[in-house]
Amino acid sequence: MAGVIHATARRSTRTALRARSAGHGSDLLTRLRDRRPGLAAGLLGGALAAVLGLAALAVPVMLLWISSPYPDSGPDGALHIAAALWLLAHGADLVRTDTLVGPPAPMGVPPLLLLALPAWLLHRAARDATEGGAGAAEDAPLVPGRIAGAGVVLGYLAVAAPAALFAADGMLRPDWVSTAVCVPLVAVAATGAGVWTAYGRPSGPLEQAVALVLPRDVRHLVLSAEGRPGVSARAAATAAALLLCGGGLLLVGSLIWHGGQTQGALLGLTEGWSGRFAVLLLAVALLPNALVWAAAYALGPGFLLGTGAQVTPLSAAPAPLLPPFPLLAAVPEAGAGSPLTWAVAAVPLVAGVAAGRIVGRAAVEAALDWPGLPAAMAAWTRGRTTGAAALAALLCASVLAGLAALAGGPLGPGALSGFGPVWWQAGTAALAWIGLTSTATAHLVRRRGIRALDAERTRVRRARAEAQGRTPRTTASRIGAPREEAPRSTEPGTGENSGPAEDGSGPRRRWFSRKRDRAAGDRAGRSDEASYASRIFRPDGAGDLYLPLGQAAGPAAPFDPAADAASPSDRAGLPAVPAERAPADDSDGHDDHGDRYDALRSTAAETLVPAPPAEEPAPADSVPGPESGSPPGTPSAHPRDDDPWSSP
Numbered sequence: 341m342a343g344v345i346h347a348t349a350r351r352s353t354r355t356a357l358r359a360r361s362a363g364h365g366s367d368l369l370t371r372l373r374d375r376r377p378g379l380a381a382g383l384l385g386g387a388l389a390a391v392l393g394l395a396a397l398a399v400p401v402m403l404l405w406i407s408s409p410y411p412d413s414g415p416d417g418a419l420h421i422a423a424a425l426w427l428l429a430h431g432a433d434l435v436r437t438d439t440l441v442g443p444p445a446p447m448g449v450p451p452l453l454l455l456a457l458p459a460w461l462l463h464r465a466a467r468d469a470t471e472g473g474a475g476a477a478e479d480a481p482l483v484p485g486r487i488a489g490a491g492v493v494l495g496y497l498a499v500a501a502p503a504a505l506f507a508a509d510g511m512l513r514p515d516w517v518s519t520a521v522c523v524p525l526v527a528v529a530a531t532g533a534g535v536w537t538a539y540g541r542p543s544g545p546l547e548q549a550v551a552l553v554l555p556r557d558v559r560h561l562v563l564s565a566e567g568r569p570g571v572s573a574r575a576a577a578t579a580a581a582l583l584l585c586g587g588g589l590l591l592v593g594s595l596i597w598h599g600g601q602t603q604g605a606l607l608g609l610t611e612g613w614s615g616r617f618a619v620l621l622l623a624v625a626l627l628p629n630a631l632v633w634a635a636a637y638a639l640g641p642g643f644l645l646g647t648g649a650q651v652t653p654l655s656a657a658p659a660p661l662l663p664p665f666p667l668l669a670a671v672p673e674a675g676a677g678s679p680l681t682w683a684v685a686a687v688p689l690v691a692g693v694a695a696g697r698i699v700g701r702a703a704v705e706a707a708l709d710w711p712g713l714p715a716a717m718a719a720w721t722r723g724r725t726t727g728a729a730a731l732a733a734l735l736c737a738s739v740l741a742g743l744a745a746l747a748g749g750p751l752g753p754g755a756l757s758g759f760g761p762v763w764w765q766a767g768t769a770a771l772a773w774i775g776l777t778s779t780a781t782a783h784l785v786r787r788r789g790i791r792a793l794d795a796e797r798t799r800v801r802r803a804r805a806e807a808q809g810r811t812p813r814t815t816a817s818r819i820g821a822p823r824e825e826a827p828r829s830t831e832p833g834t835g836e837n838s839g840p841a842e843d844g845s846g847p848r849r850r851w852f853s854r855k856r857d858r859a860a861g862d863r864a865g866r867s868d869e870a871s872y873a874s875r876i877f878r879p880d881g882a883g884d885l886y887l888p889l890g891q892a893a894g895p896a897a898p899f900d901p902a903a904d905a906a907s908p909s910d911r912a913g914l915p916a917v918p919a920e921r922a923p924a925d926d927s928d929g930h931d932d933h934g935d936r937y938d939a940l941r942s943t944a945a946e947t948l949v950p951a952p953p954a955e956e957p958a959p960a961d962s963v964p965g966p967e968s969g970s971p972p973g974t975p976s977a978h979p980r981d982d983d984p985w986s987s988p
Contacts, residue, residue, distance in 0.1 A: 381472070381483070382491015385465035386531075389492070390499035393458045397429070398422035400621070407614035413511075420510025423503045429454035431522035431746065433515040447512070448749030449759060451625035452632075455746075459530045466492045466534025485535040492531045497524060543567025561728050562735070571702040572728050575695035576735035579774050582694055583740065586687030587634030594634075594670035601669040609664055623666050629760070630667050632747035635740065636761035638687035639769035643748070644762065645671065646755040653681040660755045688770070692777025695736070699728045699778060700785025707793060715793040719786060729782045733775035741767030 398419060405418040424434055433448040469488040500523050504514050536545060543563065550563050561572040569577070595602050609619055633643045642652035645659035651671060658674040672681060703720035710718035720728070741763045748760020 379487050379491040382466075382469040382488045383495035383498075384491075385469045386462070386492035386495025386497075386527075387499050388495075389458070389461035389465040390496045390503070393429075393461050394423065394426050394499075394503060396457055397426050397454075401425070404614055404618050407612075409612055409614075417510060420507055421512060423507035424510060424512035424514065425454070426458075427500075427504060427507060427514045427519055427523065429458055430519075430526045431455070432519040433749070434512045435515055436512055438511045443753060444513075445752040446515070446750045446757075447752075448518075449626075449629065449751055450746065450749070451622070452628035452746060453625045455526070458526060462492065462496060462527055462530035463534040463537070465496075466531040467538045470535050470538035482538060485539065488538075489531045489535045492534070493524070493527050496527045496531075500527075541567075558727065558731060561731055571699055572731040572735060575698040575729070575732035575778065576739065578698060579691040579695040579732065579736040579778070580739045582691040583635045583638070583687060583736075583770070584631050586638055586684075586690065587631045587636075590634045590638060590684060590687070591630050591670055594672070595666075598669050602666050605664040605666045605669050619666070626667060629747040630670075632740075632743045633761055635687070636744055636766040636769075638684040639740075639766060639773060640685075641762060641765035641769050643760050644758045647758050649755075653677050653684050688773035689777055691736075692733075692774045693781045695732050695774055696729055696778035696781025697785055699725060699732060699782040700789065702728070703782065703786045704789030704793060707790070711797075715790040715797070719790055722783065722786075725782050725786055726779055729779040730775055733771050733778055736774050737767045737771035740770040 401418050401422040402415070405413075405415070428434055428447070428450050431450050433446055436445045436447055439445050466489055469492055470483050470485060472483060504516075504519055504523075507514055536542070543566075546563055546567070547559075550559050554562060558572075559570075561570045563573070564570050606616060606619060610616060636643050637651065637653065640652060640654075642650055642656075644650055645662065649657045649659040651657070651659075654677045656672050656674045656677075659671070662668050703725045704715070706720050707713070707715045707718035744761040744766040745763035748758075748762070750757045751759045
């Protein structure tokens with residue numbers, strides 16, 4: 341019987357475990373079937389972006405090799421060159437090994453236009469991987485950015501590594517250090533931008549990046565609260581764009597000025613249309629580099645055409661023997677500068693003025709939020725305006741320094757190891773030019789804007805006043821208008837008309853009346869203080885400064901000056917205590933504190949209370965007294981004999 345029960349229990353347990361595993365298996369299959377594409381889609385997108393980039397460079401290289409009259413290297417050599425150019429587009433340096441004499445020659449000038457190809461492909465792949473691909477529904481949730489971005493970067497690098505190994509067997513071999521740094525850096529930066537775009541460009545990541553670099557007080561100048569570029573960021577972008585546009589104008593003008601040399605370099609460098617087309621494509625790819633070189637030339641430091649051969653607007657050193665390349669034909673001739681080359685200083689001047697105008701207008705627009713204050717008080721201060729302009733100059737200098745570092749590099753050993761602008765020189769010159777001109781322009785625009793805003797507000801107030809039928813009074817009108825005198829009273833004995841004015845006694849009587857009124861006010865204040873002191877020093881112990889032993893302070897009754905003045909006093913001329921506030925006698929009929937308080941009161945009267953001054957007669961027509969029927973307790977114009985707290 342026990343064996344049957346045990347077998348039945350084992351059978352039921354096995355059935356339950358089997359059903360549970362079947363349920364878990366169905367749930368797992370459901371989750372796998374409904375799972376959104378994440379890491380796998382990112383890996384596929386990154387690999388596809390790398391393959392498309394390689395193909396975009398390999399196709400024109402193969403076409404040029406096919407059409408070339410000297411196809412000596414074969415298709416394998418053309419593919420090696422395409423892989424090397426793809427790595428060069430990421431900023432990696434190459435090494436040319438087929439030199440006639442000497443060691444291998446480095447090539448470190450990457451065409452900046454080629455950098456746009458892998459950056460755009462990575463951006464598109466990261467955005468698609470985050471959104472779930474082309475077949476995803478519109479309301480489907482987004483893939484986590486870390487998963488999608490990691491997949492795209494890993495897939496891209498999985499193709500870049502074999503491409504670098506393949507290019508190492510050609511004539512242009514990649515430099516491993518620069519390749520290991522530049523290719524992952526470009527992949528991470530472009531992928532991050534794609535994920536950020538897929539999430540709607542939120543301002544949170546930008547705020548965190550700005551918070552790591554800048555202090556709290558100046559963050560809003562780079563990134564506003566709405567996630568948009570701040571004042572300094574917009575001013576810096578405008579200045580950098582104008583510098584590059586000005587460099588483009590200088591480049592085009594120099595190419596036109598040296599048109600014969602440019603045409604000869606394009607036609608004489610190679611023979612056949614295929615070779616000339618290849619030279620033209622290379623010149624177009626290097627066109628952004630030439631814009632940066634021209635901008636550095638306009639800033640003052642210029643650029644290098646070899647070690648020690650610096651070209652600036654003030655002077656141009658003789659350069660070594662250079663190949664007849666079309667863009668190099670625009671380089672000014674060696675020698676001292678001329679007024680034509682000095683005129684390029686207008687480019688950074690215009691850029692600084694534009695940046696300062698943006699900062700100055702922002703400083704004035706801040707006053708619009710405070711319409712009730714003067715514009716000079718509501719607008720930015722001079723220090724804040726200067727700080728915003730300086731920050732804009734610093735950002736612009738950072739951008740120019742980075743572009744100068746990318747646009748230059750070595751083109752060979754020895755004298756050609758330095759080619760292009762020096763990044764720290766270009767950044768320092770941009771900081772000086774943009775900083776000085778933008779600060780001066782910002783202060784000028786701020787001052788003119790404050791004046792215009794004040795004038796506009798004055799015009800609006802005048803228009804409103806005229807519409808309401810009254811004339812507005814400005815500060816100038818109040819200053820220049822004559823003083824309006826109050827109407828004089830005609831009653832005798834009052835005001836400034838006291839006494840006759842014909843006999844010359846009028847001004848004296850008016851002066852005496854004003855002096856008398858001031859004295860009466862002072863005595864009235866001192867009389868109030870005396871009343872308060874009389875409430876404190878009470879002989880019954882009900883005051884605030886003297887309490888009998890064991891007696892708590894209670895609420896003081898309101899003091900009546902009329903009743904106090906009317907009651908007789910027998911304690912050194914001080915007001916007497918009202919009868920209703922007299923203390924109750926003890927059980928033995930003796931006041932325990934009366935004797936001590938009498939001694940204290942007499943001592944205080946002798947030491948603190950001054951003697952009453954002699955009363956001076958006053959004119960009966962101007963000084964009302966007790967004879968004129970004044971109510972008791974009314975402050976009089978002269979000291980009272982029974983008020984020890986009053987003084988003349």
